[in-house]
Amino acid sequence: MVIMSGDLSELLKELNIRSVDELFKDIPESIRTKMLGLPNGMDEDEIRRVAGEYVGMNKTVNQLHSFLGFGLYNHYVPAAISNVVNRNEFLTAYTPYQAEISQGIMQALFEYQSLAAELLQMDVVNSSMYDVSTSLGEAARMAKTITGKDEFIVPKYISRNKRAVLDNYAKGAEIKIKEVDFDDRGMIDIDSLEKNLNDNTSGVYAEYPNMFGIIDTNVPKIKETIGDDRMFVAGVNPISLGVLAPPGKFGADIAIGEGQVLGLGLNFGGPVVGVFGTKEQYIRKMPGKIMGMTKDHNGRVAFSMILQTREQHIRREKAITNMTSNQALMAVASAVFLSLLGDSGLRKIGEVNMGRTRELIDIVREFGVKLPYDGSPVFNEFLIRLKESKTFVNRIAKKYNLIPGYMLGKEYGFNDRNQVNIVTNVTERNTSKDFDAFREFLREVA
Amino acid sequence: MYHQAVFDEPLILNVRGRRTLKIPLENEKFKVDVPSIMRRENIGIGDREEFSVVRHYVKLSEMNFGADSGFYPLGSCTMKYNPKINDEIATLDGFRMIHPLQDSSEVQGALRLLYELSESLKKITGMDEITLQPLAGAGGEFTGLSIVRAYFDCKKELGTRREVVVPDSAHGSNPASSHMAGFDVVQIPSTEDGTVDIEKFKEAVTERTAAFMITNPNTLGIFEDKIVEMANYAHSKGALLYYDGANLNGIMTKTTPAKMGFDIVHLNLHKTFSTPHGGGGPGAGPVGVVENLKDFLPYPLVTFDGEKYSNDYVPPKSIGKVASFYGNFGVLVRAWTYIKMMGEDGLRDACETAVLNSNYMRKKMQQFMPVPGKTIKKHEFVASSVGANMPKAGDIAKHLIDNGVHAPTIYFPLIVPEALMVEPTESATKTEMDLFVETVRQTLKLSHEAFEKEPVNLKVTRIDDVDASKNPKPTLRMVRKEQREPLQQMI
Ligand SMILES: Cc1ncc(COP(=O)(O)O)c(C=O)c1O
Numbered sequence: 001m002v003i004m005s006g007d008l009s010e011l012l013k014e015l016n017i018r019s020v021d022e023l024f025k026d027i028p029e030s031i032r033t034k035m036l037g038l039p040n041g042m043d044e045d046e047i048r049r050v051a052g053e054y055v056g057m058n059k060t061v062n063q064l065h066s067f068l069g070f071g072l073y074n075h076y077v078p079a080a081i082s083n084v085v086n087r088n089e090f091l092t093a094y095t096p097y098q099a100e101i102s103q104g105i106m107q108a109l110f111e112y113q114s115l116a117a118e119l120l121q122m123d124v125v126n127s128s129m130y131d132v133s134t135s136l137g138e139a140a141r142m143a144k145t146i147t148g149k150d151e152f153i154v155p156k157y158i159s160r161n162k163r164a165v166l167d168n169y170a171k172g173a174e175i176k177i178k179e180v181d182f183d184d185r186g187m188i189d190i191d192s193l194e195k196n197l198n199d200n201t202s203g204v205y206a207e208y209p210n211m212f213g214i215i216d217t218n219v220p221k222i223k224e225t226i227g228d229d230r231m232f233v234a235g236v237n238p239i240s241l242g243v244l245a246p247p248g249k250f251g252a253d254i255a256i257g258e259g260q261v262l263g264l265g266l267n268f269g270g271p272v273v274g275v276f277g278t279k280e281q282y283i284r285k286m287p288g289k290i291m292g293m294t295k296d297h298n299g300r301v302a303f304s305m306i307l308q309t310r311e312q313h314i315r316r317e318k319a320i321t322n323m324t325s326n327q328a329l330m331a332v333a334s335a336v337f338l339s340l341l342g343d344s345g346l347r348k349i350g351e352v353n354m355g356r357t358r359e360l361i362d363i364v365r366e367f368g369v370k371l372p373y374d375g376s377p378v379f380n381e382f383l384i385r386l387k388e389s390k391t392f393v394n395r396i397a398k399k400y401n402l403i404p405g406y407m408l409g410k411e412y413g414f415n416d417r418n419q420v421n422i423v424t425n426v427t428e429r430n431t432s433k434d435f436d437a438f439r440e441f442l443r444e445v446a
Numbered sequence: 447m448y449h450q451a452v453f454d455e456p457l458i459l460n461v462r463g464r465r466t467l468k469i470p471l472e473n474e475k476f477k478v479d480v481p482s483i484m485r486r487e488n489i490g491i492g493d494r495e496e497f498s499v500v501r502h503y504v505k506l507s508e509m510n511f512g513a514d515s516g517f518y519p520l521g522s523c524t525m526k527y528n529p530k531i532n533d534e535i536a537t538l539d540g541f542r543m544i545h546p547l548q549d550s551s552e553v554q555g556a557l558r559l560l561y562e563l564s565e566s567l568k569k570i571t572g573m574d575e576i577t578l579q580p581l582a583g584a585g586g587e588f589t590g591l592s593i594v595r596a597y598f599d600c601k602k603e604l605g606t607r608r609e610v611v612v613p614d615s616a617h618g619s620n621p622a623s624s625h626m627a628g629f630d631v632v633q634i635p636s637t638e639d640g641t642v643d644i645e646k647f648k649e650a651v652t653e654r655t656a657a658f659m660i661t662n663p664n665t666l667g668i669f670e671d672k673i674v675e676m677a678n679y680a681h682s683k684g685a686l687l688y689y690d691g692a693n694l695n696g697i698m699t700k701t702t703p704a705k706m707g708f709d710i711v712h713l714n715l716h717k718t719f720s721t722p723h724g725g726g727g728p729g730a731g732p733v734g735v736v737e738n739l740k741d742f743l744p745y746p747l748v749t750f751d752g753e754k755y756s757n758d759y760v761p762p763k764s765i766g767k768v769a770s771f772y773g774n775f776g777v778l779v780r781a782w783t784y785i786k787m788m789g790e791d792g793l794r795d796a797c798e799t800a801v802l803n804s805n806y807m808r809k810k811m812q813q814f815m816p817v818p819g820k821t822i823k824k825h826e827f828v829a830s831s832v833g834a835n836m837p838k839a840g841d842i843a844k845h846l847i848d849n850g851v852h853a854p855t856i857y858f859p860l861i862v863p864e865a866l867m868v869e870p871t872e873s874a875t876k877t878e879m880d881l882f883v884e885t886v887r888q889t890l891k892l893s894h895e896a897f898e899k900e901p902v903n904l905k906v907t908r909i910d911d912v913d914a915s916k917n918p919k920p921t922l923r924m925v926r927k928e929q930r931e932p933l934q935q936m937i
Contacts (some may be wrong), residue, residue, distance in 0.1 A: 008799065010876060011806045020798045023805055024700050025635045026822055041789025044531045050786070055540020057555030059548070067546050071770060076470050080496055084503040085724075088553045092512030094523050095726040097855070101450065101847040103905040104510030105725035108503065108931045111458045118490040123927075128727065130581040133770040141626075145702035164745075164767035168592055172628040208484070211480070217481050223806060245484050268556050269546035269771025270581070270730035279714040280927075281919060289726065292916035293925055296906040301454075302916040312584070312618035313858065317631040322622035325716065329724025339458045342493030346468045347486075355476020377481055394549075406547055423701045428470040428718035436635065446816070 063401075065437035069131075069381055069425025070211075070406035071258060072272070075239065075349075076429055077265045081336045085329050095289070095325065099304050100296075105280075106303035109328060110291040112335035119346075120255045121216065121248025122277030123223075126288030128331040129274025132322070133162045133257035136205065136235070136294035138167025138276070138287045138321060138348045139254045143203030143231035144175055145285050145320070151176045151200040160411050175202070186383070187216040194225055203231030203253070208407065209240060212423060213357075214373060214383025221252030238262055238275055238334075242257050242346030242380045245353060247277075254278050257413050263337030264330055272331035284310060285319035291327075349428055353380040357426040359386060363439060364424075366446035370419070381405075381425045386445050393420045394446045400437045448850025450904045451508035458494070458502055459922055465493040506664045509905045510725070511852060516879040517808075521826045521855035521867025522617065522665060523697050524717035526796070529787065532720065532780035541779055547769040550757050559754035560772065561748045563782040564732075568783075570793070571711045572704025573693070573734025577743045579773045583692055586624035586712025586731030587659075589768045593710060593735060593742040594686055595627050596765045600742075603684070605812040607656040610688075613642050615665045615859040620690060629656055636861060641668040641818025642676065651680050659918060661690035663697065663824035664708060665859040665867070667804065677707025686710060686739075693870065694718045694826030697795040709736045719781035730777040744768050799872035800825040806869055810883040814890060818862055823840060826869035830862045835891045839864040844908065845889045847902035851882050 014017065040053070042050070044276035061074050068074070085091060089104060096102030109127040116125040129135040152170065156179045170177050180196055183189040188206050193436035204226050208216040223232045233254045235246035237263035260266075280287050284307060292306035310317040341349060357380045364371065370385040379403045386393055390407060397404050405424035408414045414421045480486075512518070518525035535541070564576040581585040591610065598604040610624035611632045621631040632655075634646045641664065651658060658680045662670045662873045670676070671881050677687050688830040689708040695718045703711045715721050716729035723729065735743060744767050745760040757772075772778075788796065792834055799825050808827040814837070831839050843853035843866075866886075870879055889897075901907055919925045 002583065008802060011802050014806055015802075015809060020802050022802050023798075023822055023824075026671050026820070027697065027701050028674065030672060031674060032700065032801060033572075033701055033705060034698060036702075036787070036790055036793075038569055038790035038793070041792045042787050044787070047531060047535065047783055047786055051535045051538060051783070054559055055557035057553075057558065058540045058544050060538070060543035061545060061548075061554040062538055062543050066545065068547055070547055070686040072545060072547070074513045074545065078496075080467075080500050080652050081730065082537070083500065084507070086581035087504065087507035088514035089510040089512045090725050091722045092514045092525075092528050093510055093725040094513075094518070094520050094525060094723045097520070098511075098843060098847050098853050099911075100844070100901050100904045101511045101852070101905050101911050102725075104506040104508065106572060107455070107457070107509075108506050109725070110921075113920055114459055115491050115601040117923050123553050123924055126920075131770045133767070134581070134585070145845055148600040152828040159770075161770045164657065168588075168768060169626070169767050171595070171627045172592065174587075174628065181840045189514045203725065215484050216655055217484060220483055226589075241486060242489060243480055243486050245486050265542055266545050267542055268544050268553070268775040270769070270774040272770065272774050280924065283920065290673060290918070290920045292914045293922075294909060294911075296909050299836075300906050300908055301508075302906040302909045304909045304911050306911070306915045306918050306920065308911075308915070312622035314618070315622070316618045317625040318627075319622040322619045323582070324542075324584045324619045325714075325723070325727040325729040326582070326618075327724075327728045328726030330728060330930065332503075335458065336499060338491060339461075339494060339499050340465075340496055341469070341860070342465045343489040343491055344465050346491075347468060347490055348490055350471060350486075351478045352469065352474070354478045354480070355474075356471070358477065374566045377479065403548065418739075422823060 007262035008436060027102060043257065047155065057336060065402040065434040067405045067424045067426060068403045071161060071259050072266060072269055073425060073427055074266060074429050075261050075427050077263050078340050080340060081263045081333050084336045085333050090329065090332060096305060098303035103303055106291050106333045110293060112301050112331040115335055115338040116275055119165040119238060119246065120277045122255050123280040124283050124286065125275065125277040126286055126290050128327040129276045129288055130327060131272045131274045132256060133165035135256040135276045136162050136166050139172055139233045139256055140166060141255060142285055146231060146282060147202040147229060148204040149200045153178045153180050153196055153204045155206060155210065156181050158207065159211055174439060180442055185376045186212050187218045190191060190218050190221050190225055197226060201230050203233055205235060209237055209379040209381060212373060212383045213378040215244060215377040215379055220250045230312040232270060232435065237379065242352055243350030250305045253282065259330065259334050262334035264333055269332050271327055273334060285320065287323060289326060298346045305307035318414050352428040353398055356430060357382065360426050360435065360438065364442065367442040369446045370444065381423055384417050384422045384424055386420045387418065387446050388420060389417060390420050393445055396441055400440050402437045402441050404441060452905050453505045455502060455505050457922060460492055461494050461495040461498050461502055462492045465499055466495045467577045488881065502617055514853065516850055517866050517874055517882060518852040518853060519854050519870045519882060521869040522692055524869060524871055526653050526720055526871040527873035528722040529784065530721050532783045536776045537780040550755065550788045554755055557748050557757055559779060559782050559789040561750050561755055563778055564888060566785045567732055567734060568806045569632045570698060571734045572702030573711055575743060576732055577747065578736045578778055579734045579769050580731035581746050581769050582727060582729040582773055583712055583714040583731045584623055585768060586733045587619055588626055589733045589744060590688055590710040590712055591623055591627035592765045593739055596742045596763060597739060598656055600763060606654060609654045609656060611655055612651045613660055614861050617665060617690065620659050640668045641670050644672055647676060649677060650737040651683050651685055651891040655683055657686045657688045658850060659688040661693045663693045666819045666828050667826040668819050669824055671809065673706045686717060692717060693825065695797060698797040699790065700797060709739060715777055715781040720784040721777045721780040728774045728777050730774045796872045803870040803872065803874050805882060805906065807868055808881050814887055826867060828859065828862050831864040831866060837892065839866050842866060842886055842889045844900045846885055848903050849885050851885055891917040
């Protein structure tokens with residue numbers, strides 16, 4: 001396929017040149033390429049066939065009994081979302097640098113910020129970050145900027161993906177990452193947190209639900225433990241906030257979360273969207289683009305990209321962040337999701353997730369399987385320990401076309417070859433057939 | 447004559463009604479035992495019907511302008527046409543409904559696609575290995591500069607190699623990313639002809655330099671023809687060369703960053719490779735490196751043993767990760783589709799047509815406005831609205847959007863006063879380009895008063911951005927906090 005724009009001879013004539021080659025003669029001969037070795041182009045019918053073959057090599061979660069979550073969740077995606085985000089005027093626009101002709105997307109992003117701010121009960125939310133992992137990295141940098149201190153504390157158990165991204169951001173900003181352990185209920189150990197604090201502590205990150213799915217009831221104690229001159233960064237699962245209290249209630253200075261759960265689907269991990277909120281007093285230290293409500297010269301309500309003096313195109317190396325493109329369309333998708341569900345839908349979907357997870361936990365218990373943190377409240381994920389080898393567990397799971405969850409390996413300190421630790425996720429999309437498959441699986445591995 | 451739709455559309459939070467969307471297991475009752483301290487009370491976003499939501503966003507979309515709405519010559523952003531087949535392929539269930547933590551045996555098709563995309567990008571850039579993980583161009587820069595950091599750390603030279611050298615024409619994300627990766631930024635000036643001042647370059651690049659970072663064609667749309675000399679010089683000082691690939695469309699298939707001597711490259715798939723920009727994102731910023739930097743790439747890399755694809759390769763000195771999973775997969779699928787459909791000839795044609803269009807517009811614009819730097823441009827050019835009675839770049843932009851033509855990038859690069867950075871791309875007809883030039887020409891005759899009133903054909907007229915930032919209202923919550931009456935009424 002060649003996307004050409006009509007007859008070029010007229011343009012050549014205007015330029016008084018015979019061939020486009022003359023426009024490339026400033027590229028020295030010594031560095032010209034002849035052929036790159038890419039194949040010939042295809043037409044649409046061919047690419048459909050090829051892509052059809054590739055998708056045929058994938059097994060979708062719809063073709064499996066999947067209980068796999070661990071940071072990316074198989075939630076229901078309402079049809080209206082793709083309809084809205086595929087509106088050409090949104091889909092094919094650039095960042096709204098010309099505000100007057102881009103009020104539609106700017107209002108949509110302002111609405112996303114406003115909806116997310118209600119959900120989190122934070123004053124300000126930016127118009128999107130890349131994902132939750134980079135949000136954590138930026139939060140650690142922001143904590144350093146605000147406090148002038150350079151030690152940032154994170155739980156011992158957060159997903160390696162988040163941690164590996166955080167470590168990269170920390171290196172560049174010369175931030176030291178320290179870890180705080182969990183107590184025997186799988187929650188932040190407040191005593192050990194207190195011991196970890198010192199004059200250099202810039203902030204503390206804690207999650208609810210955490211990596212094991214646990215609704216950490218120690219989180220409400222963190223802000224008072226660390227005090228006003230250190231930042232509390234709360235990590236939340238946005239779809240849990242219909243039933244769980246918002247981070248604003250616990251005094252979070254920064255709140256982050258993976259917005260993928262808000263109607264974005266799986267897409268092999270991207271595009272997703274980092275949700276990032278803070279308190280009013282820190283808005284000028286917050287990364288990311290922010291839409292603000294204002295008025296035009298005729299007094300009409302208008303939206304404007306505010307506080308741009310924090311950004312790279314003006315501040316260059318002194319900018320708060322390098323981020324330029326973000327995940328705007330995913331923020332719009334999340335806004336559509338939140339407005340479609342509303343208060344009642346968010347509450348309902350939270351209850352369904354918690355309720356169904358409780359049902360699966362009961363089943364697991366019936367089989368006498370060990371739940372390392374049994375008794376700790378969970379949202380839609382929980383930890384199972386099986387006294388079998390990983391190879392055996394995998395074989396049985398395959399037999400029933402099941403993904404029982406995410407298996408934690410030695411990167412999390414789980415070294416025992418004779419047991420398997422699985423983080424199992426249940427969402428509103430898991431059917432009774434999925435549960436039946438899980439039962440069959442347990443019958444053989446428990 | 448252009449008229450944008452105008453609706454006084456309330457905020458969706460204030461559109462209230464009854465929820466019509468049904469949630470799976472809607473009618474089942476569940477026992478939910480949240481500990482009381484962790485229990486949510488009210489939420490505060492209200493309920494509404496699905497049709498109300500859709501009508502609302504359709505109206506908002508009608509008050510927006512995308513590359514499918516009309517000519518969009520926004521410089522540095524490569525707003526080429528986004529083929530619709532890309533979206534169709536990316537939303538196939540077999541791509542949409544897979545989880546990145548699934549066993550590699552269950553996602554062979556996805557891994558094959560990623561592998562092939564990497565292979566194609568290797569050919570296009572001449573690099574030896576590619577990571578697809580970075581989520582946008584600036585994310586790619588941060589990745590590349592983290593690799594620079596790790597490389598010198600490994601060589602025990604990080605203590606002295608503290609600087610990244612960038613031209614004064616560089617995009618702001620270049621110095622910002624350098625700083626985030628822990629480097630100091632040294633800026634060097636450009637010459638009259640718009641290219642790097644070689645003498646100043648040689649003064650700036652020393653044993654303290656970790657990397658020299660540049661885009662070529664540069665942000666003036668000019669090919670830096672001394673690039674090989676600069677590369678050799680930087681290498682002789684032990685520094686690495688970083689290629690900002692935002693402008694690849696101007697040279698694609700004609701030369702490669704590898705041939706020019708670069709060690710690290712990021713690409714903006716949402717520019718050169720036709721993936722839609724979504725009103726700000728998502729994009730994708732793959733990073734390619736030469737052989738001796740391969741070991742530093744983020745993990746995991748997709749590998750192929752001739753039979754099956756794996757996703758667990760961790761380069762021995764990997765910098766770690768720069769995103770949660772494999773990058774913006776949906777964007778990567780679109781770019782893969784584009785490259786497959788274009789083939790090598792198509793990519794060459796895209797580049798040639800983009801450069802031809804740009805030079806055609808440059809020549810027309812030059813008749814009434816200075817276009818600094820060397821005459822021959824690549825995919826874009828920067829006009830400078832200076833001189834007696836010349837309108838301000840910002841005013842020209844407002845006149846253009848008022849006439850249904852998207853404005854060029856303005857006031858960038860910073861070294862050109864009253865800059866208008868025009869990038870027609872290959873997706874522009876002569877008629878569209880002529881209309882653009884004529885619309886700009888009209889502004890030469892407009893009075894200050896006439897400009898003040900524009901735009902009139904859009905949802906709103908000019909906005910006081912300074913006031914909006916002085917008194918920030920980023921959420922409805924904050925608006926309510928302030929209780930500013932007039933605004934309250936209209937939303
Ligand atoms: C020259 C240049 N470099 C880097 C970037 C950053 O790319 P992105 O917006 O994908 O982060 C841009 C785009 O804005 C650019 O134009």
